[in-house]
Structures are given as C-alpha cells and as structure tokens.
Amino acid sequence: MTRANLFKTIATMGLLGTIIYKVLTNARSVYIQIIQASILVTLWLVLVIDRYRHTRSKLYLKWDLFLVSVATLLIITIISFFR
Numbered sequence: 422m423t424r425a426n427l428f429k430t431i432a433t434m435g436l437l438g439t440i441i442y443k444v445l446t447n448a449r450s451v452y453i454q455i456i457q458a459s460i461l462v463t464l465w466l467v468l469v470i471d472r473y474r475h476t477r478s479k480l481y482l483k484w485d486l487f488l489v490s491v492a493t494l495l496i497i498t499i500i501s502f503f504r
Contacts, residue, residue: 425467425474428463428464429467436461439453439456439457454500462493462496465489465492469482469485473485
C-alpha cells in the first residue's frame with residue numbers, strides 16, 4: 422500500500438467517523454466541524470499530490486491547489502458564519 426493510499430484511507434475513515442459521531446450524538450459543536458474540515462482538506466491535498474504524481478503536470482497542480490485553497494476559505498467562512 423502506497424503512502425497516498427494510506428493517507429486517503431485514514432482521511433476517509435476519519436471523516437466518516439466524525440460524520441457518524443455527529444449524527445449519532447446530534448452534536449453541533451464547532452470543534453467537530455473544524456476537525457471535519459481539516460480532515461477533508463487533508464484528503465483533498467493527498468488527492469492533489471497523488472494526481473500530480475501520476476500526471477506530472479504543473480498546470481493541473483496549480484489549478485488543483487487553487488481549488489483546494491478556495492474551498493478551504495469557503496469552508497472556514499461557512500463555519501465562522503454559522504458559529
């Protein structure tokens with residue numbers, strides 16, 4: 422198992438675990454939302470790095486990192502707004 426697959430598996434399980442915990446306990450904690458967002462951003466970054474390793478295209482890398490950063494800022498804004 423490569424490192425990228427290992428990180429993808431860990432991040433996916435962490436994200437699913439926090440979602441299941443949130444649903445089962447009906448928690449609306451900001452800390453849980455922050456943990457979910459950080460795990461999601463980690464998963465996105467691993468996917469971007471894995472895609473770059475396969476394509477070796479710097480154009481795709483720049484575009485993917487731009488999308489991840491915009492999505493991260495959007496998530497931070499949404500968490501701050503609904504806090």
